[in-house]
Amino acid sequence: MASRDILAQHVANVHAFETSPENVLPAVASTESLSTLQGDNSSPATSAGQSSRPAVSRVVTGKSLTSVPTNTDVDALVRMLSRRTTTGGQSDISADDYQAELEQIMGSIFGHSENDISRRKNVGVVWKHLSVHLAHRLEC
Amino acid sequence: MNETFGGTFLAPFKKLPLLFSHRKAAEDTKRTLLHDFSGSVKDGEMLLVLGRPGSGCSTFLKTLASQTEGYEDVTGEISYGGLSAKEVKEKYRGEVVYNQGLSGLR
Numbered sequence: 001m002a003s004r005d006i007l008a009q010h011v012a013n014v015h016a017f018e019t020s021p022e023n024v025l026p027a028v029a030s031t032e033s034l035s036t037l038q039g040d041n042s043s044p045a046t047s048a049g050q051s052s053r054p055a056v057s058r059v060v061t062g063k064s065l066t067s068v069p070t071n072t073d074v075d076a077l078v079r080m081l082s083r084r085t086t087t088g089g090q091s092d093i094s095a096d097d098y099q100a101e102l103e104q105i106m107g108s109i110f111g112h113s114e115n116d117i118s119r120r121k122n123v124g125v126v127w128k129h130l131s132v133h134l135a136h137r138l139e140c
Numbered sequence: 141m142n143e144t145f146g147g148t149f150l151a152p153f154k155k156l157p158l159l160f161s162h163r164k165a166a167e168d169t170k171r172t173l174l175h176d177f178s179g180s181v182k183d184g185e186m187l188l189v190l191g192r193p194g195s196g197c198s199t200f201l202k203t204l205a206s207q208t209e210g211y212e213d214v215t216g217e218i219s220y221g222g223l224s225a226k227e228v229k230e231k232y233r234g235e236v237v238y239n240q241g242l243s244g245l246r
Contacts, residue, residue: 123221124182125204130216132199132208136171 006071010078073109080105170212173199177216198243205238 080101173196181187191197199211206229208214218225220236228236 124180124185125221126180126219127204128178128217130174130177130200130203130214130218131172132174132196132203132214133170133212134173134210135212136169 006074010074013078073105077105077109173211174203183221198240201243202238205236206233207238 080098177200189197189201202208203211203214204218206225220228220232223232
């Protein structure tokens with residue numbers, strides 16, 4: 001349950017950051033954040049300005065809870081997603097950089113990406129024009 | 141140490157014919173064990189090496205495992221996932237191992 005609490009804390013942090021950055025973040029996950037964690041989108045804490053934002057990005061399923069390995073990875077992911085969404089729909093980085101950074105973070109959480117695996121699939125042991133000679137002492 | 145007294149005593153006389161021979165007493169020749177052999181094994185694949193005794197199966201496996209001591213010269217190139225044979229021999233010697241006890245099964 002520790003990872004669940006950590007993730008709930010992060011979701012609460014993101015939520016508080018999006019609504020009002022001046023608010024002090026709660027030290028322990030509240031019941032509100034837990035309800036958000038379980039997919040309950042009827043939380044009254046959303047402001048009018050954020051109502052157009054899709055709520056899907058904050059829904060965390062039980063499957064991803066079990067696969068979150070470290071706190072820093074989730075931190076980086078949350079930071080990146082919050083940076084992406086708090087600029088009024090406009091991204092401050094290019095799409096390629098965003099994709100690369102996202103792949104790096106997801107790779108650190110879930111392992112290497114499919115591209116990396118397929119790149120390594122063609123690599124094995126290759127020997128070319130191998131010749132071995134043995135010094136043979138011939139007695140006459 | 142295993143030589144008997146008689147054997148030790150007679151050894152110089154056994155080599156006498158060689159002194160009177162015009163041929164060289166011993167001649168170093170190169171015997172080719174593997175010649176221009178190329179191939180590959182992909183990641184996750186298993187390679188079965190079959191051959192008659194003396195056909196070079198063990199030589200090939202030893203060469204792949206960088207156990208080339210005792211051979212006169214080894215030419216060609218081997219790549220281990222992009223690493224050269226020299227790098228593997230220097231840094232990853234324990235990763236590629238030839239076990240003589242497991243080879244030669246019939």
